[in-house]
Amino acid sequence: MKKPIAILANWKSNKTIKEAEEWVKEVSNFQFPIFNFIRVILCPPFISLPTLKRLILKYKLPVKLGSQDVSPFENGPYTGEISARMLKDLADYVIIGHSERRKYFGETDKMVVQKVKLAVKYGLIPVVCISNLKQVDYLTKDEEVRTTSLLILYEPLFAIGSGQPDTPGNANKMAFKIKGVLGKETKVLYGGSINPKNVASFLSQPEVFGVGVGGASLDPQEFLKIIENALKI
Numbered sequence: 001m002k003k004p005i006a007i008l009a010n011w012k013s014n015k016t017i018k019e020a021e022e023w024v025k026e027v028s029n030f031q032f033p034i035f036n037f038i039r040v041i042l043c044p045p046f047i048s049l050p051t052l053k054r055l056i057l058k059y060k061l062p063v064k065l066g067s068q069d070v071s072p073f074e075n076g077p078y079t080g081e082i083s084a085r086m087l088k089d090l091a092d093y094v095i096i097g098h099s100e101r102r103k104y105f106g107e108t109d110k111m112v113v114q115k116v117k118l119a120v121k122y123g124l125i126p127v128v129c130i131s132n133l134k135q136v137d138y139l140t141k142d143e144e145v146r147t148t149s150l151l152i153l154y155e156p157l158f159a160i161g162s163g164q165p166d167t168p169g170n171a172n173k174m175a176f177k178i179k180g181v182l183g184k185e186t187k188v189l190y191g192g193s194i195n196p197k198n199v200a201s202f203l204s205q206p207e208v209f210g211v212g213v214g215g216a217s218l219d220p221q222e223f224l225k226i227i228e229n230a231l232k233i
């Protein structure tokens with residue numbers, strides 16, 4: 001039996017609703033083989049979630065939706081924030097603590113923990129992004145977070161958007177260390193300059209459960225090639 005794997009597409013701040021629709025229409029022409037061992041998670045900007053949810057159902061695509069962020073607060077006077085309660089009908093997953101949010105929007109480890117708790121409260125699966133082990137250690141400070149089954153997306157800063165991925169061997173070692181801290185059942189994904197050519201080398205690492213794909217997920221054909229190559233391992 002093939003090992004289960006996950007491929008997470010993070011569109012970041014790209015694509016209008018119309019462009020998102022076009023992407024999904026193009027992807028729907030692809031004859032997806034029966035693959036219940038690959039989980040494809042598409043994370044568009046918030047505003048495209050309702051449209052994509054409708055189209056995924058319409059085309060019966062084997063794709064789950066995730067958001068790229070969630071508010072650290074419940075509902076209330078927090079202008080501009082999208083809460084976990086608002087998201088639960090639109091997405092199954094939520095990316096939390098991406099390094100771009102930490103760098104450009106001042107997101108702290110403490111906020112990451114608050115977000116994880118609210119995501120779990122409303123039935124969303126958190127995909128927590130980390131770039132070093134200190135960020136993993138911080139997660140263990142909170143009893144509830146420590147005992148939650150998390151998906152961890154390991155993304156070294158130098159590898160994001162640079163065309164210079166980490167080595168598959170290093171990604172495997174880091175996944176092993178993360179599991180050492182958070183528990184063997186933790187699922188660890190690697191992200192940073194994943195493309196159709198290198199995806200298989202990461203997915204074939206024993207400790208690596210999946211990959212996070214940024215830039216290479218924007219073009220539907222390139223993303224489909226990533227899935228096709230993942231299917232071959």
Ligand code: PGA
Nearest residue numbers: 160161192193213214215
């Ligand atoms: P990249 O982005 O694939 O464009 O390097 C990865 C990410 O930040 O999730």
